[in-house]
Amino acid sequence: MIQHNVSLTRFNTFNLPSVAEQYLPLTKVEQLSDPVFNVAPQLVLGGGSNMVLLEQIKGLTVHVLLGGVEILGDGAQGAKEVEKRNGSTGYHLPSVHLRVGAGVDWNQLVRYTLDRGWYGLENLILIPGTVGAAPVQNIGAYGAEVAERITAVHVWEYGVGARVLSPEECAFGYRDSRFKHEPGRFLITAVDLRLNGDHELKTSYGAIQAELARLAISEPSPADVALAVTNIRRSKLPDWFFLGNSGSFFKNPVVPKETYNRLKARYEDLPSYPIDENHVKLPAGWLIDRAGMKGARDGQAGTYALQALVMVNHGGASGQDIINFSKKVQQTVRQKFDVELEREVQLIGWKG
Numbered sequence: 001m002i003q004h005n006v007s008l009t010r011f012n013t014f015n016l017p018s019v020a021e022q023y024l025p026l027t028k029v030e031q032l033s034d035p036v037f038n039v040a041p042q043l044v045l046g047g048g049s050n051m052v053l054l055e056q057i058k059g060l061t062v063h064v065l066l067g068g069v070e071i072l073g074d075g076a077q078g079a080k081e082v083e084k085r086n087g088s089t090g091y092h093l094p095s096v097h098l099r100v101g102a103g104v105d106w107n108q109l110v111r112y113t114l115d116r117g118w119y120g121l122e123n124l125i126l127i128p129g130t131v132g133a134a135p136v137q138n139i140g141a142y143g144a145e146v147a148e149r150i151t152a153v154h155v156w157e158y159g160v161g162a163r164v165l166s167p168e169e170c171a172f173g174y175r176d177s178r179f180k181h182e183p184g185r186f187l188i189t190a191v192d193l194r195l196n197g198d199h200e201l202k203t204s205y206g207a208i209q210a211e212l213a214r215l216a217i218s219e220p221s222p223a224d225v226a227l228a229v230t231n232i233r234r235s236k237l238p239d240w241f242f243l244g245n246s247g248s249f250f251k252n253p254v255v256p257k258e259t260y261n262r263l264k265a266r267y268e269d270l271p272s273y274p275i276d277e278n279h280v281k282l283p284a285g286w287l288i289d290r291a292g293m294k295g296a297r298d299g300q301a302g303t304y305a306l307q308a309l310v311m312v313n314h315g316g317a318s319g320q321d322i323i324n325f326s327k328k329v330q331q332t333v334r335q336k337f338d339v340e341l342e343r344e345v346q347l348i349g350w351k352g
């Protein structure tokens, strides 16, 4: 049932003040046959961890709370089946196929799978938000992204009905997918994921290697990788319950090789990740830090003192304050490096 003038403050991790003119909790797929779903709502809300909300959301906000984890077919074997190949980081396990409701908490799903000895999501532990939002920006961390595990995305296409999209149809890219480019077309109701199988651990990120070394783990299991990622994330990211934020606010910019060479000649310690022959990815956090904006603030909006890529609400900031400050960060980085930072978060209800 549609409720009116509902506060969304506790439903967004930036803790921004926001009121939905109309609010509908979606708890059953059957609700989608209501004529209200013939057209797109103003806002589809999951865990509110990747958005900046403005104070008034006109029209209908649909809060996706669809639950359930279903094991498809058989092969749901546990950790005992692990067969570790000698001296490698690879495992061979019977694969497990899951269908997960869009409203399920992502981190709870990762823990649920690890507890059962099902592997593949360990690098993605502690990412806030819901399963339904994971394909939207193809969540990723520490060398892994969810698209590697997705076999199908179940959607409601407004005005059309239920559909199942293959991974190819989702057009996944770096923090990107078709869902970002076609807002107002699909509501994701469930995601199918394949775990286990021939599974290579992803430990090449320097931070993971350093943390495993600190833990004195030389032959890590997937659970060890999850522990390392957990420790790293806890040391770097603020707890949004106490300091509102949406994780990485900007994408790491991918620049032409010439831009990279120009900057590297000036800044010897510039970190970089090669993308292809002609392009290099630069860490946005480093750029913001070296532009002197790490820990900077304007009123209650600022960047986090321990990780410049994270914008924070020190308490009482509005969505407008966050956006204004983010523009200042973009401008400062542009002036110093001539590199453009693109926002990763979605702006909701914002016109300017």
Ligand SMILES: Cc1cc2nc3c(=O)[nH]c(=O)nc-3n(C[C@H](O)[C@H](O)[C@H](O)COP(=O)(O)OP(=O)(O)OC[C@H]3O[C@@H](n4cnc5c(N)ncnc54)[C@H](O)[C@@H]3O)c2cc1C
Binding pocket: 013, 043, 044, 045, 046, 047, 048, 049, 050, 051, 064, 102, 127, 128, 129, 130, 131, 132, 133, 134, 136, 137, 138, 139, 140, 141, 175, 179, 186, 187, 188, 189, 237, 238, 240, 245, 246, 247, 248, 346
């Ligand atoms: C502390 C912190 C750390 C983070 N770390 C990472 C990280 O390491 N990697 C990473 O990739 N992200 C990270 N994020 C960003 C965020 O967690 C992810 O983008 C997450 O997938 C957002 O999920 P959500 O349910 O909160 O989505 P929301 O913020 O509610 O929504 C995000 C977008 O998806 C749309 N959407 C949500 N649900 C649906 C649905 N069912 N159907 C259709 N559209 C939908 C919304 O309309 C909106 O456009 C971090 C955020 C925080 C706060």
